[in-house]
Amino acid sequence: MQPTTHAFPENARKALSDERLQKVLAIAPAGFVNRRKQAADRLPEFEALRDQGRDLKNHVLANLDTYLEAFEAKVTGQGGHVHWCRTDQEARDAILGICRAANAKTVTKGKSMVSEEIGINDYLEANGLTPIETDLGEYIIQLRHEPPSHIIAPAFHLSKKDVEGTFRQAHTDLPPDRVLDDPKVLIAEARTVLRRKFQQADVGITGANLMIAETGSTVIVTNEGNGDLTQILPRVHVVIASIEKIVPTLEDAALVLRLLARSATGQEASAYTTFSTGPRRPGDLDGPEEFHVVLLDNGRSALLGTEFQEVLRCIRCGACMNHCPVYGAVGGHAYGWVYPGPIGSVMQPALLGVKEAGHLPNASTFCGRCEAVCPMRIPLPKMMRHWREKEFEQGLQPAAMRKGLGLWAWFARRPALYHAATRMAVRALGALGRGKGRFAKLPLAQGWTQYRDMPAPEGKTFQQMWAEKKGKR
Amino acid sequence: MAEKHPAPRVGLFVTCLVDLFRPTVGFAAVKLLEDAGCTVEVPSAQTCCGQPAFNSGDRRTAQELARNTIAAFEGFDYVVVPSGSCGGQIKKHYPELLADDPAWAARAQRLSARTYELVSFLADVLGMTDTGARYDGTVTYHDSCSGLRELGVKEQPRRLLASVEGLTLNELPGAEVCCGFGGTFCVKYPDVSNRMVEAKTADIQGTQADTLLAGDMGCLLNMAGKLKREGSAIRVRHVAEVLAGVTDTPPIGEKA
Ligand code: SF4
Numbered sequence: 001m002q003p004t005t006h007a008f009p010e011n012a013r014k015a016l017s018d019e020r021l022q023k024v025l026a027i028a029p030a031g032f033v034n035r036r037k038q039a040a041d042r043l044p045e046f047e048a049l050r051d052q053g054r055d056l057k058n059h060v061l062a063n064l065d066t067y068l069e070a071f072e073a074k075v076t077g078q079g080g081h082v083h084w085c086r087t088d089q090e091a092r093d094a095i096l097g098i099c100r101a102a103n104a105k106t107v108t109k110g111k112s113m114v115s116e117e118i119g120i121n122d123y124l125e126a127n128g129l130t131p132i133e134t135d136l137g138e139y140i141i142q143l144r145h146e147p148p149s150h151i152i153a154p155a156f157h158l159s160k161k162d163v164e165g166t167f168r169q170a171h172t173d174l175p176p177d178r179v180l181d182d183p184k185v186l187i188a189e190a191r192t193v194l195r196r197k198f199q200q201a202d203v204g205i206t207g208a209n210l211m212i213a214e215t216g217s218t219v220i221v222t223n224e225g226n227g228d229l230t231q232i233l234p235r236v237h238v239v240i241a242s243i244e245k246i247v248p249t250l251e252d253a254a255l256v257l258r259l260l261a262r263s264a265t266g267q268e269a270s271a272y273t274t275f276s277t278g279p280r281r282p283g284d285l286d287g288p289e290e291f292h293v294v295l296l297d298n299g300r301s302a303l304l305g306t307e308f309q310e311v312l313r314c315i316r317c318g319a320c321m322n323h324c325p326v327y328g329a330v331g332g333h334a335y336g337w338v339y340p341g342p343i344g345s346v347m348q349p350a351l352l353g354v355k356e357a358g359h360l361p362n363a364s365t366f367c368g369r370c371e372a373v374c375p376m377r378i379p380l381p382k383m384m385r386h387w388r389e390k391e392f393e394q395g396l397q398p399a400a401m402r403k404g405l406g407l408w409a410w411f412a413r414r415p416a417l418y419h420a421a422t423r424m425a426v427r428a429l430g431a432l433g434r435g436k437g438r439f440a441k442l443p444l445a446q447g448w449t450q451y452r453d454m455p456a457p458e459g460k461t462f463q464q465m466w467a468e469k470k471g472k473r
Numbered sequence: 474m475a476e477k478h479p480a481p482r483v484g485l486f487v488t489c490l491v492d493l494f495r496p497t498v499g500f501a502a503v504k505l506l507e508d509a510g511c512t513v514e515v516p517s518a519q520t521c522c523g524q525p526a527f528n529s530g531d532r533r534t535a536q537e538l539a540r541n542t543i544a545a546f547e548g549f550d551y552v553v554v555p556s557g558s559c560g561g562q563i564k565k566h567y568p569e570l571l572a573d574d575p576a577w578a579a580r581a582q583r584l585s586a587r588t589y590e591l592v593s594f595l596a597d598v599l600g601m602t603d604t605g606a607r608y609d610g611t612v613t614y615h616d617s618c619s620g621l622r623e624l625g626v627k628e629q630p631r632r633l634l635a636s637v638e639g640l641t642l643n644e645l646p647g648a649e650v651c652c653g654f655g656g657t658f659c660v661k662y663p664d665v666s667n668r669m670v671e672a673k674t675a676d677i678q679g680t681q682a683d684t685l686l687a688g689d690m691g692c693l694l695n696m697a698g699k700l701k702r703e704g705s706a707i708r709v710r711h712v713a714e715v716l717a718g719v720t721d722t723p724p725i726g727e728k729a
Pocket residue numbers: 263313314315316317318319320321342343370373374375376377378
């Protein structure tokens with residue numbers, strides 16, 4: 001997927017004027033927010049679990065190589081294969097190679113953000129294969145040729161009506177006069193169509209919410225059970241996972257799962273939590289003949305030891321975007337690539353570079369709501385600020401802003417001059433604004449006055465009035 | 474408290490926006506502090522806490538301005554700020570900004586430990602329960618983000634507002650959601666900021682309150698500016714003005 005992150009302001013404007021999208025955004029995030037809050041309130045130790053989650057991931061990141069190698073040894077020992085991939089291209093090639101070796105035509109897919117990150121669907125299609133998304137939301141947006149707009153709810157931006165239209169267009173073999181106005185009916189229709197695909201698939205690709213070093217298992221959570229069918233029915237199961245998803249033990253996995261479900265959907269546990277440990281063993285009733293784990297780095301290891309390391313604690317729960325007022329205003333597509341919301345504003349500059357993604361860490365008020373709910377206590381605003389520092393160092397910010405702030409700082413370093421200058425400015429502005437108490441227009445303040453009035457200053461600075469008062473005392 | 478101990482010496486960090494736009498808030502703060510038995514001083518070497526530079530990625534300028542503020546406020550028992558965001562800058566971010574500066578790290582820590590946002594200082598440190606003020610009106614209150622999430626300012630203003638005679642508080646739905654100000658954010662991304670403040674003013678109007686209060690001038694200028702552009706008659710004031718009973722100046726954005 002070609003990023004349009006550099007065009008964030010235009011993307012945002014488009015999203016803001018999209019009435020259909022705005023209707024969805026006016027309702028949907030609140031549901032997530034309420035459910036998460038209720039789930040957190042129901043569990044007295046929730047805040048303590050967040051501390052444990054943070055500490056666990058910090059430990060993992062400090063020992064990443066050890067745990068990944070232990071994981072590899074386990075997977076291999078159980079007859080599986082691990083493919084180490086430095087880049088997205090290496091991961092695409094690894095997956096294509098596995099599909100070719102399996103003589104695959106149809107590939108089913110469970111939901112995976114990493115697979116979006118490497119753009120595997122387009123790549124497989126370009127190479128003559130047919131990838132089919134089996135998560136309902138992913139299936140819908142695949143039919144619409146759209147990227148996901150939310151990391152756990154890919155079709156977040158769509159209404160029931162939109163989905164109905166999409167199904168009518170895509171499922172042309174079904175009677176055109178069928179009634180499709182109920183979500184249950186829509187789900188049943190998707191289920192029927194997907195059931196056939198599951199049976200045809202030669203390879204199933206899933207992501208991994210977790211990898212467990214001590215058992216060599218990968219774990220997915222879903223609410224539809226599509227992941228299980230994706231990984232059990234085909235002959236070959238490919239797991240695509242990024243390296244930071246590793247945890248040492250089953251207990252650690254349980255901790256992350258408790259945090260994940262509550263933070264993501266407000267559930268105590270997702271409907272399906274599925275552990276995959278190697279290929280089918282003699283005597284097993286089902287399971288794939290081949291089990292592959294494609295381990296993706298794609299710039300993550302370069303964040304280790306930097307001010308961005310903590311972002312690798314992320315478990316992709318989506319809580320940060322559900323609580324983000326900027327995401328709530330513009331939706332996920334405005335972010336222009338795979339990861340939207342606060343986590344995207346920190347990850348996308350890392351994955352795409354600050355030149356492409358520099359807007360995102362700037363398009364934040366630092367309101368801090370994301371950090372307040374992040375189960376892994378990732379200081380997202382602080383990391384966005386670090387990206388702004390990188391931009392500042394590279395001189396990438398708009399010249400007018402640099403100049404304005406520079407001038408401000410120049411005065412602020414010189415208190416006497418500062419007070420003299422502000423006194424004059426405030427007197428002039430105060431006199432101009434006295435008539436109405438506010439300005440509808442002000443030179444140099446168009447960004448402000450385009451949408452709101454500028455309250456007029458009272459006419460004197462506090463420092464000036466204080467000095468006058470002190471003089472009198 | 475004032476009888477038993479010598480009066481606490483408080484340095485008031487005015488903040489640029491109060492200094493420039495609304496001295497009334499500064500005087501309300503002084504009144505509240507003096508009435509509670511503090512001696513208040515306003516060091517004239519103070520300018521800006523450096524937050525605009527800090528949040529624009531200009532760490533070096535932010536550090537210089539931090540040192541300036543630290544030097545200006547050494548020697549007070551407490552430093553009080555009528556803003557959660559400037560207060561948060563001093564309390565939370567100065568220590569981090571100067572952590573690697575051997576000459577300043579400890580001084581930053583010391584200032585941080587003594588610095589408080591105004592309303593939480595009154596309620597938590599001075600133990601104020603009754604302001605003795607009067608305000609005839611129905612108010613609603615917006616929780617400014619930095620005060621709320623960096624400094625834990627949430628029930629203190631409500632507790633004190635409850636003591637103001639004649640005042641009814643109608644809670645604002647989504648009071649904890651950002652108003653869209655965000656410093657330079659509101660001019661860098663005006664369209665997004667506008668959507669956020671639009672949602673906020675709709676919620677404010679929905680409360681049927683005649684007055685909007687908050688603890689941060691940035692948010693107040695933003696919300697007042699939007700309410701006035703929409704033609705709303707809702708009066709906008711800093712919470713300190715009502716707590717101090719200093720409400721004879723016109724509300725924010727209104728003519729005298
Ligand atoms: S940054 Fe935190 S809140 Fe956001 S997706 Fe990751 S874990 Fe969840």
